[in-house]
Amino acid sequence: MKLIVANFKMNKNSIEMSEYLQKVSNASFSNKIVLLPSLSNLFLNAIYSNENIEYGVQNFFFKDEGNFTGEVNLTMLEGMNVKYALIGHQERRKQFKESNATINKKILYALEKGVTPILCIGESFGQTKNNLYKAHLKRQLSLALKGVKISDLEKIIIAYEPTYSIGAENAADLLYVESNIMLIKDFINSKSAKTQINSKVLYGGSINLDNYKKYLDSEYIDGLLVGRAILEADNLIEIGK
Numbered sequence: 593m594k595l596i597v598a599n600f601k602m603n604k605n606s607i608e609m610s611e612y613l614q615k616v617s618n619a620s621f622s623n624k625i626v627l628l629p630s631l632s633n634l635f636l637n638a639i640y641s642n643e644n645i646e647y648g649v650q651n652f653f654f655k656d657e658g659n660f661t662g663e664v665n666l667t668m669l670e671g672m673n674v675k676y677a678l679i680g681h682q683e684r685r686k687q688f689k690e691s692n693a694t695i696n697k698k699i700l701y702a703l704e705k706g707v708t709p710i711l712c713i714g715e716s717f718g719q720t721k722n723n724l725y726k727a728h729l730k731r732q733l734s735l736a737l738k739g740v741k742i743s744d745l746e747k748i749i750i751a752y753e754p755t756y757s758i759g760a761e762n763a764a765d766l767l768y769v770e771s772n773i774m775l776i777k778d779f780i781n782s783k784s785a786k787t788q789i790n791s792k793v794l795y796g797g798s799i800n801l802d803n804y805k806k807y808l809d810s811e812y813i814d815g816l817l818v819g820r821a822i823l824e825a826d827n828l829i830e831i832g833k
C-alpha cells in the first residue's frame with residue numbers, strides 16, 4: 593500500500609469540495625489517501641469518510657497562542673481529524689519566504705502535537721545542472737530536522753519534489769528521482785548508528801494519469817504528492833485505486 597497525498601492548494605469552494613468528497617468517499621482504494629484541503633474546507637471531513645482516506649493541512653503556525661493575526665495553529669484544529677501537515681512546500685518557501693529555520697520550528701511543533709509532518713524538499717534546475725543537488729538536499733534535510741529525536745525521525749514523511757517539476761509540463765526523470773530518494777533515505781538513516789530508520793519518501797511534481805504508474809511501481813518510491821491532477825475526483829480515484 594502506497595501513500596497518495598492530494599494537495600488542493602488554493603482551490604475549490606465548500607460546495608465544490610463537498611461534491612468532490614462525496615464522490616471519493618464512495619470509491620474504493622488500495623492505496624492510502626491523504627487529502628490536504630484548504631483550511632476553510634477542513635470541516636467537511638466530519639461528513640465524508642472512507643477507511644482509506646485521512647486528512648491533513650497545507651499550512652499552520654507553530655505557536656500555541658499570541659498576536660499572530662490571520663494564523664491558525666494545530667491546537668486550534670484539534671478534533672478536526674488533522675493527522676498530517678505539509679511543511680516546507682516550495683510555494684511557501686518561495687512566495688511566503690519560509691526559511692529552513694521556520695520549517696524546522698514547524699516540524700518540531702507538529703511532532704509535539706502528534707501530527708505527522710510531510711516535509712517537502714527539492715533542488716532547482718540550476719542545482720541539478722551544476723551537480724549541486726546532492727549537497728542541497730542534504731542541507732535542506734539537516735536544517736529542517738535539527739533537534740528532532742532519533743526516535744521521531746521515522747514519523748516524518750519526506751516529499752521529494754525538484755522545484756522545476758512542480759506545476760510543470762513534465763515530471764522529473766524516474767532514475768534521477770530514484771537515486772535522490774535513495775540519497776534521502778541513506779542520509780536520514782545515517783543519523784542513527786544503532787537503529788535502522790525506515791523513512792517514507794514520496795515523489796511529487798507533475799504527476800498525471802499518464803505517468804503515475806511508472807512512479808508508483810518503483811520499489812524506492814513510497815508514494816506521490818499530487819497537485820493539479822487530483823483536482824478531478826475521478827483522477828484521484830484512478831491514482832489511488
Ligand code: PGA
Binds near residue numbers: 599753759760796798
Ligand atoms: P503538481 O503539484 O502535481 O501540480 O505539479 C505538485 C505539488 O505542488 O506538490
